Amino acid sequence: MPKFTKPTWFAIGWLGLMLFFSLFGWLLPFKPWNFVFEDDLEVGLFSSGHLLGTDSNGYDLLSSAVAGTRMSIFIAIAAVGLGGFIGSVLGILAAYLRGKIDTVMVTIFNVGLSVPNLVLALALVSVLATNVDINQAVPTWRRVMVLIMSLTIVLIPILGRIARGATLSWSGREFVTAARSMGMKDSKIILKHIVPNVLPALIAVAFLAVGVVIIAEASLSILGVGIPDGASWGGMIARGRNDLEYAPHVLYVPIVFLALTVISTNHLGDVVRAKLDSREAKV
């Protein structure tokens, strides 16, 4: 059993709970949209029957948050998985092959990085989610797909640049030169020598990226181009904003879920990076 500090255990526990919610939340004994009767409309935190209260429409906040977990976590993991994979492949190849391919890649990364993340994501979402009939609403599943695609595109240059940097520092090492002089194929050198060394750094960044994506998804939802109808944490915040003066607790619930999740992913990213540094230091 590895030795972790208390905050690390908390982070692992919280993310475990979030994963549980997103996988099995629908099995828990409340419906995602738990409509209650008039006398229960807008009750505060810790009311009987509604642990985290309800919003002004009577939606149970705990069940909304649990249902929102699935959407937020799913989008984050999908976008970071896809963006991380594509970005790493591009970044590693660029740094390993050098030359023209590297120049082209770096230029593409710089182009992507020269627009603020959220502006880029917003532009992509708005263009990709346009219906042929502009008066028709875009179905939720398509919005989810568009969000994942847009956030993936936003992540590729960020993660790609990090993968490139990490690869550059490893591809000049003696064991790579040795492998090459022994006649090892480039593809094998990358898989056997580069990837295992670059991977820990990428995993550390991936944790941070999950947090970034969760925040980006929430931001887009607040702006009204993300997930509608309070079906994600950002959507809940967007809806709660309307009742901000009378029922601020409607905002506290998704904010606390969001903040604890991001704190946890950031902390775990730090832990992985610290492990990495100490390993490097020993060498």
Add this chain to the structure above:
Amino acid sequence: MSKIGFWLQRIAQLLIVLLLVTFGVSLLLRLIPVDLATILLPVGTEEERDILRNELGFDKGPIGYYLQWLGNFVQGDFGKIYFSGGTEEVSDHLKNAMPRSLLLMVYTQVLALAIAIPLGVLSAYRAGRRADKIISNTLFALSSIPNFAIALLLVIFIGVKFAWLPTLGYAPISDGVWEHFKHMIMPVISLSLGLIATYTRLLRADMIAALREDYVTMAASKGLSDRRILWRHVFRPSSMTLLTSAALSMGGLIGGAIVIESIFATYGVGFEVFAAIAGRQYVALQSTVAVIALFYVFFNLVVDISSGFVDPRTRDRRVNA
């Protein structure tokens, strides 16, 4: 390579990036599966749309359209915003939004640096002690809270519960300095908390590394005070990463503060992006994104130039590189 050659190459690189960004956005708009002229003039006649298509170059193919847009853009014609009563110039919108965004950015940076520099120096000086741990952990937690969450909490408590500050709108300095700042305090705090954490962390790490240098031991053995060593011998060489990061985040704050600008109705450049998207004003979107990228690239160049002034060692290194 000569110095001038280096700068020419650097500027050429940035120009290429700018051209590619604007071309990318231009292509992206052509991907929209709907006729752009119909979106811009939903109630117009077909002849009016034909005139618009010709005017904007929608009928020319992607490259022709891009070149026409670029030609207008460099001449300061950023296109128009179309609505049912007529049109408005995008440049007028940006003229209105740009000062707000720039001021928001400057205040955010000043506040973030004013808090982060002392905190960073203190936590590096007391590295591993209690003060350092408290600072580092508090900032870590704060930086993980998204800025819109901080903004909403500020609105709930300071804006609504205690009603100390207005929650919406913007007042120019001409309305009175206090009135101006009253509207800026909450957006600036929401934007700067994350930056404070980042800056403190960067400065702390660099200063801890610098404190291990031989010249610090030397200075200490000469009997210089801790304060003098910290600020004169350690802070200055350590501020490089901090300044780079600060300059790069300036580009991001112009246009990147969309959510904060829309929560507080500051209506800066970020909000213009959002408004262009919400109103399907794709020409305005293209020009606004181009302006944002322009700022980003500009601040990148500023980083390159200023790094030579702060740390003279990098000047030679760059020239030799």
